[in-house]
Amino acid sequence: MYPTKLNLPGDIDCDKQVDLRDALLSLKAMTGTRPEQDSIYSCPGEDGVSDMGGDVNNDGQIGMEEVIYVLRLLANNTE
Numbered sequence: 305m306y307p308t309k310l311n312l313p314g315d316i317d318c319d320k321q322v323d324l325r326d327a328l329l330s331l332k333a334m335t336g337t338r339p340e341q342d343s344i345y346s347c348p349g350e351d352g353v354s355d356m357g358g359d360v361n362n363d364g365q366i367g368m369e370e371v372i373y374v375l376r377l378l379a380n381n382t383e
């Protein structure tokens with residue numbers, strides 16, 4: 305049903321949707337208010353392999369790029 309690897313750019317919390325919560329989680333990861341940030345962008349794939357699906361620019365970190373990506377996506381969807 306789902307692809308082998310969950311790779312949805314901007315989906316930080318791995319619920320297969322990109323929404324405002326993902327933008328907030330990106331901000332929290334950036335500002336360090338969520339110390340366990342590693343766990344929020346490793347989405348376990350169907351094959352058990354962790355995939356950094358939420359990482360938009362593949363730099364291995366959640367940061368401003370992800371915030372901007374999610375907000376831009378949300379803005380486009382609501383226009």
Ligand SMILES: [Ca+2]
Pocket residue numbers: 314315316317318319320321322323325326
């Ligand atoms: Ca999400």
Ligand SMILES: [Ca+2]
Pocket residue numbers: 359360361362363364365366367369370
């Ligand atoms: Ca990134």
